[in-house]
Amino acid sequence: MDDTREQPEAHVDGLIAAGRFFSQQGWMPATTGDLSLRLDAGPMAITRAHSRKGELTPEDLMQVDLEGNVLSPGKQPSAGSFLHIILYRRSDHIGAVLHTHSANAIALSRRHGGDFLELQGYDLLAEVEGANPHGGALALPVYRRTPEIPRLAAQVDEDLHGHPGIPGFLVEGHGFYTWGRDLASARRHVEIFEFLFECELKMRGPLP
């Protein structure tokens, strides 16, 4: 065995595995979405812009600090990296941020017609970190999409300041963001909400 060979770090494996799994589910078609986690040293590891999330290699990951400085020379971070930064800055309890583009999340975001998507009546809601242990109701903000990421990020930051328990949000016609204390927790949130989006679309039935 070659002992001099560099071993990939655990966070690299974790992000690559998450990208592969989400893509297999159809939640990150083509190059859409982005994945990040907070490294112990402070910066985040995030996917590079335009990377195919189902086929990530260690080269597709890079480090960016929470001031937005690129720490991996020659690499361009995801266009949405400022949203990840805002979330990490907002709470020390956020250790990973995941952004998906599933058909269900996007269809629901376009159909709901309001500023919040209210989910209620699902026992699975009790599995969301920080949620009411009996399920109850949970409202996810739905933001209008905009090419102005700093503006969207400022709105997200303000809403989370007022409501620190928000576990994710939709961007209308675009996709879904969620997070967790670590990558495993954030992954669980993606799975829970993607399942609930499917339930919710079934409950609402076909368009008239």
Ligand SMILES: CSC[C@@H](O)[C@H](O)C(=O)COP(=O)(O)O
């Ligand atoms: C609203 S932020 C833009 C990006 O997050 C984009 O939507 C996306 O999903 C992937 O972009 P990319 O820059 O290739 O990582």
Ligand SMILES: [Zn+2]
């Ligand atoms: Zn996106």
